[in-house]
Amino acid sequence: MNHLGEAHLRTWTLRFMALLAAETRDQLAWLGEHELETKDVVEEVELLCRVSEELAERGAFEPEDMRNLRAIGRRLGEIDATRRVGLWDNALTTDPAWDDIRSLARQFLLARLGDWRQPLPRSVPPHTGDR
Template sequence: MNHLGDAHLHTWTLRLMALLAADPQDQLAWLGERELDTKDVVEEVELLCRVSEGLAERGVFEPGELRDLRAIGRRLGEIDATCRVGFWDNALVTDSAWGDVRSLARQFLLTSLGDWRQPLPRPVRPQSGHH
């Protein structure tokens, strides 16, 4: 990892995977009162999965990690537009795709860190004036 941006993206990927791998009740507790759009979560993870290709070329991710990230990206790509509407807390409990993503994220963390149980990222404070 010779690029500062690479290190940041690697860290962000690990944090996001920790959130995706967490048990549903922990994910809901992390969300708290935040209203996070499902579409935004899907797009963020898909972007990181696409960026991981270049990161792997630079040695940031190992082949096994890249394989796991590709699987997550494919599964998210299968979530149709109607299931991307609404808040993520609702999607977590109503759409089985998130159970699949949880399993794939756990596999990524097992491959990468040896344990899927990782601390959840610090929640980002809601932006003022944002609804």
């Protein structure tokens, strides 16, 4: 992995953690009219947690960061297949696992950046095929 790729993955991890750490109402507002599947969110965060292991070996994350990311990965792993079905906005308001994940993401950001309140990533509009 090159330095540019590492920086991009580190930034994406921090941005996604900011989304996970946000208040539920802010997460729902960020989702807006986008239909994001819960399974896709879980898979994305699990991937970021795994990639972060390699980034930590290269010095991009500290051991405490990795403890927090591993805790998030473990909690995500506890979400069974039936609770991964459906839209994420529904899961955010009905599945208490997301409250736990929110707390863990806040711990990660607090340790890493000194504050869990971070700007949410820009929401990318769906591709319409128009140029």
